[in-house]
Amino acid sequence: MSTNIKTILDIAKFYLNQHTNIRATAQYFGLSKSTIHNYLHYKLKFVDLELFKRVEIQAKLNFDNKHIFGGIATKKKYLQKYK
Numbered sequence: 001m002s003t004n005i006k007t008i009l010d011i012a013k014f015y016l017n018q019h020t021n022i023r024a025t026a027q028y029f030g031l032s033k034s035t036i037h038n039y040l041h042y043k044l045k046f047v048d049l050e051l052f053k054r055v056e057i058q059a060k061l062n063f064d065n066k067h068i069f070g071g072i073a074t075k076k077k078y079l080q081k082y083k
Helices: 005-017 022-029 033-047 049-081
Strands: none
Touching: 005 022, 005 033, 005 049, 022 033, 033 049
16 A cells, blocks of 8 residues: 555544544645545555444435535525625
8 A cells, every 4th residue: 555554544533533524624634535535435444444434424424414514505605695
């Protein structure tokens, strides 16, 4: 594995501890969303299986709630636009 294991673990721990999403995690680490996705959903499985399972639970929660966050963002956008 060419990626530093410590980097993968740091990204996974940040993702879980901050209750963030892939986009915010990628922005924080200065990496692309696809890189973060690959680290969390493919490579982490071979590094730390328990952490991988926790990340998968968080990812499912994010996926299940994304329509709510989209609605909140749209509401905020239009409230600021027509203030």
